Amino acid sequence: MSAVLVDERTNPAEQALAAFGDAALLIDTVDNWLPWCTPSAAALIAPLRVGAPLAALCERLDGLALLLAAPGEARALVQVDGRGFEATLAPAAGGRRALRLVDAGARDQAVQRHLEDREQLLFTSRVVSIGEMATTLAHELNQPIGAIVNLLRGVQMRLAREDAAPGDDIRQALGRATDQALFAARIITRIREYTHSRQPKRVRFDLMRTLRASMQLLDWEIARDNVQLELSAPTGDGCIVVGDETMLQQVFVNLVRNALDAMRGLPAGAPRVLGAHVQPGAAQVEVAITDTGCGVSDDAQARLFVPFVSTKPSGMGIGLNICRSFVELHQGRLWFSRREPAGCAFHVALPLAVQRPQGEPA
Numbered sequence: 001m002s003a004v005l006v007d008e009r010t011n012p013a014e015q016a017l018a019a020f021g022d023a024a025l026l027i028d029t030v031d032n033w034l035p036w037c038t039p040s041a042a043a044l045i046a047p048l049r050v051g052a053p054l055a056a057l058c059e060r061l062d063g064l065a066l067l068l069a070a071p072g073e074a075r076a077l078v079q080v081d082g083r084g085f086e087a088t089l090a091p092a093a094g095g096r097r098a099l100r101l102v103d104a105g106a107r108d109q110a111v112q113r114h115l116e117d118r119e120q121l122l123f124t125s126r127v128v129s130i131g132e133m134a135t136t137l138a139h140e141l142n143q144p145i146g147a148i149v150n151l152l153r154g155v156q157m158r159l160a161r162e163d164a165a166p167g168d169d170i171r172q173a174l175g176r177a178t179d180q181a182l183f184a185a186r187i188i189t190r191i192r193e194y195t196h197s198r199q200p201k202r203v204r205f206d207l208m209r210t211l212r213a214s215m216q217l218l219d220w221e222i223a224r225d226n227v228q229l230e231l232s233a234p235t236g237d238g239c240i241v242v243g244d245e246t247m248l249q250q251v252f253v254n255l256v257r258n259a260l261d262a263m264r265g266l267p268a269g270a271p272r273v274l275g276a277h278v279q280p281g282a283a284q285v286e287v288a289i290t291d292t293g294c295g296v297s298d299d300a301q302a303r304l305f306v307p308f309v310s311t312k313p314s315g316m317g318i319g320l321n322i323c324r325s326f327v328e329l330h331q332g333r334l335w336f337s338r339r340e341p342a343g344c345a346f347h348v349a350l351p352l353a354v355q356r357p358q359g360e361p362a
Contacts, residue, residue, distance in 0.1 A: 023085075023101040027054065029068065030095050044080050044101065061101075063087070068097070077104065144180035151177040204353050207239040207248070207285060211276055214252035221260055226272060233278035239285050240353045243330040248350075251323045251334070255289040255346045258320075262293025262344060275345075284332075284351050292343040296336070304336055 023041040027034060032054035037045070045052075045060050058065040063078035067089050070076075078087045084104040092098040151173045158170055215222070215229065222229055233239070241248075256274065263272045275290035296304070304320055320334075327334040332350040339345050 025057075025099045025101075026092060027057070027068070027097045027099055028095075029054070029097055035096070041101065044085075061087075064099075067099075144184040147180045148177045148184075151180070201244055202242055203245065204240055204242050205245045207241050207287065207350065208233050208278060210245050210249050211252055211278065211287060214249050214256060215276065217249075217253055218256055218260070221257075222274065225260060225264060227260065227263065228271070228273045230273060230275045230277075232276075234280060239278060239280055241285065241330070241350050242353045243350070247326050248330065251326050251348060252287070252289070254320070254323050255348075258346070259289055259291035259293065259344070262291050262295075265294060266292075280352065284349050287348045287350075288345050289348075290339060290343060290345040292339075295338065295342055296344055 022038060023044055025034060025037040025041050025045075034048070034050055034052045034054070034057055037050060042049070045057065048056055048060055054068075058068070061078045061080060063076055064087070067074055067076045067078065067087055070089070073088070073090045075086065075088050078085050078101070080101075085101040086104050088100045088102075090098050090100075155170055155173050155177075158173075211233075212231075215231070221227075256276075259274050263274075266272060271292050273290075273292045275288065277288045277290065279286045279288075324334045327348055327350070330350055332348060334349075335347050337345045337347065
């Protein structure tokens, strides 16, 4: 193979391309030859070498001739020995043109691996959250199930009496038993949908709908702890974002659960207020999840987003770190602030979706 030259005479840009393993070439379209290429590019075009005529290079890279015919910067798919490469051609100094080749198959595999890793992270986070909910969920399901059992036993005893005759009281008891059974079924359905594994999606959706669904998922904890819920949001449809709705629901569920946990140790009679405040702006929407709990110490605040560090005795310490990763995947921000006289606020800022032209389908 030729001297594919990366030495002290090579300019810094060329050295950087070679160091990162990029397949890059410099093409002289005036004298029609190949003056320079990186080692990875040389391996692709072999047996051609630096100094090869442009016609031979176009024959080796199927599709390059059409790409060179385009003025200025251009992109196209070229093939080398049947392998597809994403080719980017850009103007360079001295009338030359720089060509960069990226293996299309390898890029697709990297994107697929990223999606699979992100889905695994999402599913793991949901499983951890469900594990933390298990004790509360079992307690809450016991209540409607216990009510059903008591109501049905009462009906059995009523019917067992010799003078018993079906009446309104029995119909009411059966109706209440049915309501309790449906309530338990709704809890199970919400949890099942929440833990369902699927590929992440990017769709337009109403962030307010997602926030309300997150609150409904924890409504039994909110009611059990006698927490007052304050939800403030603008009217209209000004909170449309683009992303994975379940992923962002996971963020809100974790933040709301943290707020509920922070208020659980308050003395009797202390105010327990959970807030969800939505404030849309020109380009982004901010959601603040607030509580009136015990607050966070300076030391704990410095480690809030550090993986595997938790202020909870049984916590795994991955919730807030995963939440921040999910928000950043949506080009957003997650941060913390203190509230006066007590409590915390976690803020989520997300970019608003670009408004569709009138008449364009959703």
